Amino acid sequence: MTNTAYETIIGLEVHVQLQTETKLFCRCSTSFGAAPNTQTCPVCIGLPGSLPVMNRHAYALGLKTAVALNCTIPEFTKWDRKQYFYPDLPKGYQISQFDLPMSEHGWLEISDPKGEFATKKVGITRAHLEDDAGKSMHDERAGKSDSRIDLNRTGTPLLEIVSDPDLRSPAEARAFLSELKLLLTYLGVSDCNMQEGSLRVDANINLHIPLDDRTAATPIVEIKNMNSFRAVERALQYEANRQFDAWQSNPVELGKPGGHKTTRGWDDQAQITRIQRQKEESSDYRYFPDPDLLPVTTTAAEVAAVRGQLGALPAALRVTLIEKYKIDEYDAHVLVNQGQPLVDYFEALAAACGDGKRASNWVQQDVLRLLNETETTIEQFPVSAAALGELLKAIVAGEVDNTRAKDVLQEMLDTNASAADAMAQLGIEKVDSSDLESLCRELLDANPAVVADLKQGKMKAVGALIGQAKKKNPNVNPGQIKSLCIELVQQLPS
């Protein structure tokens, strides 16, 4: 929805758990789902005297992501302590990066093949590393409020990616998140599982409202507790509407009295945001450089090496597919958004059959449908791209029509046969052109009403003949029947 009464200004903060074997500053496992407090050690639970040691692999994953986000990588970065008291933060501070983050000033391009918004580069303010907190579980039984704390997650490496306030609609915000998630998946740096908390999103939103002589800004609201991209989109839509309503009933401006930033939580059940209570003094985190850790230096050569090893990333890959296989932008989006393995399959298939558009249609319509039905991934799909390529070649050669080819694919799946064997098993063979012509003449003779319709230009009438033709010989190609029948009718004297 576009509302000309205001412009929506959105910036996102995304926390991504990096896929490392061990935590950011100790050697505990990061795997999800273990019994509470079993993946802990003196370092990550902040016992007296324990000291952090940086996990170089985590740093490398952060660096790879930052480079892929087109960020500037400074030569020197350091660790800072962000201090606050909370039971799931056993050291009393989080090790994060404050004034010298490991990367800044990047961008991520978003586009919408449906054209709902124009392609744009969304600025990345910064991406920095930090250690995750534990999980608090609030248990309220029998009027007694009790909290339990699981410190397994404490110390898991997080990359915090902060966007510039460049997003102008909830749809753009969602597209940004999808594209970011896709990028992270291609990079293999995170599993991006929102349910398990490995990708978390906070959003900042306010409105710019044009007045007669100037533009007014509404107070910024940070929205938390959104558990899916859909929830992000809905929460932002709700919040934009809420802020506009609030403005109309009581115009409070950002930075003016009462116009300070507030935090609201998304209630997915009620589909509304609710104000979260926050004490003002809690905002001073007293950042200072962590004296237990050394600064990290990264040379230009190291950055170049990382850039050289990134591989094909989604945006570039779409362009490649469009140019190389002559498919349209929409198809390129669908294929690339399914992930690298599916793109690999598509490329192999296109190469095998020599027809990119056909390969794209088959992957999207048939392969993806079968994967969905069987709940498997492309890596587990039993029909190889080469085998499917043989089938597509048979279609191009006219040996089998598109509709019957779907039966052939099913047969290939069921019996593990090659395309040729599956076609033989189904009794499919190429129909001789003289046989085809006599079949058509036979059908036209038997259906004078259809012939009459065709003579009057009602070309759809031919459909009735195709069904009959397939009954007489299942191997006939419907397209050929159609064109031949029309051709024969046109040859008849009027």
Place this chain on the structure above:
Amino acid sequence: MSLLDASATQLLQQLAAAEITAVEVTQAYLDQITRHDATVRSFLSVPADEALAQAAAVDARRGRGERLGPLAGLPVAVKDNLCTTGWATSCGSRMLENFRSPYDATVIARLKAADAVLIGKTNLDEFAMGGSTENSAFFPTTNPWDASRTPGGSSGGSAACVAASMAPLSIGSDTGGSIRQPAGFCGVTGLKPTYGRVSRYGLVAFASSLDQVGPLARTAEDAALLLQTIAGHDPLDSTSAPVDLPDYVGTVREPLAGLRLGLVREHFGPGLDDEVEQAVRQAIREFESLGATVTEISLPHSQYAIATYYVIAPSEASSNLARYDGVHYGYRTDETEMLAELAAEKKQLQAAGDQAGLDDLDTPLMRLYRRSRSEAFGSEVKRRIMLGAYALSAGYKDAYYVKALKVRRLIRGDYDAAFQDVDLIVGPTAPTAAFGLGDMVDDPLAMYLQDLYTVSANLAGIAGMSIPCGMTAGGLPIGLHLQAPPFAEDRLLRAGHMFQQATDWHTRRPELTTASPSGTSQKQLP
């Protein structure tokens, strides 16, 4: 020579020659503890049975001809801020009174691997914050030379137990002078290594960028022995330096030819006690007679060292001590009482219709933090947490913390320049000899000035050592402070040994009494 009078080096030789057993040595020191620690009070815990068992195990292994570690059978006392499995690690605080560490500090692990016998955990100012050991939450340690005086601090227990022959060697930690000042007050040799020389893993942090673990001993030679075992790179401590470890033990007896000593002009100004100055100047003459040359140097920014230190150290401390929140381990307030207190306050506010008060009322969690920390931390710890939190807070950070970091770099620059011309810097360890118990408890600023000559070494990250160099007329030891460039501990030790070969201050022993520590000896004005 009795076991208690022998140096650690001598004991080790006798142990190796099987002239004595580890059990005999350990028992002798335990007996000395039993006789005198009721007065000195240097130990927070003495697990005698375990120490004897450890000693017996060493003897048994020696009997079987097994290969033993370099400190095999030698008792070592350890400051109670080093994590030690099986024993309490209290840091002299109610907060950790019942804390048991599940892991050993690297220094402890290295002592164990060297087959040292851990004889006890020594008293300290709470979380190593103080210069008299009076800030211990449990009891003050007294100076073995005069029970009415402090042993200095914060490693007061570690210095006193060596002075009182209750351990031949001990481990301390030094953040602003906490090894060197008590070594000076107690007449023992104490060395603060270069920052990064000894692992801090398992040292309960006070100020992470300043803390360093080091040895206390009777002689420089013995200090070399202990440093050799505890020093060296540790992959568990990112700030531990990957620098090769010299052979301290092998080189300590080699005199330094052509030694160039620098005498800091600023360290002989107002505040320095006359007797201390005379002893230090005499010691410098002694070095000259041994072939050293002395030049006067300047450390122009040293006048800002105390101010810089008391911004940086509390800032880091405020952060390091945030983890003691009553939630995960350590002291926790009485929750029933706490909830009752909150309920009563709520009722009162409701009765008064005070909505603002009700809005501001602590959550149970906030009150848990507040009460646990208020009840378990002593006043000096609270003072430093508040100082540090203030210095790091928005609006003040640039004026205090950030500026202090700049001055810190200038102080290091002073040293770098000075060490272009001299090998070691020499001066007094502290402005006075040991002061009386209670003299400064109400005057924290006067106490902070105790660190006047020692804090700069921590700020600059260089090495420093205190060795006995004289006695006051009242019979109190005086410490000579030697400072060396980074990683030149070998130079400090060799200079110390050279001096100790020519003097006998380090051989003096206090006459210990078993009388009550409460004031029979007269006070001496500093």
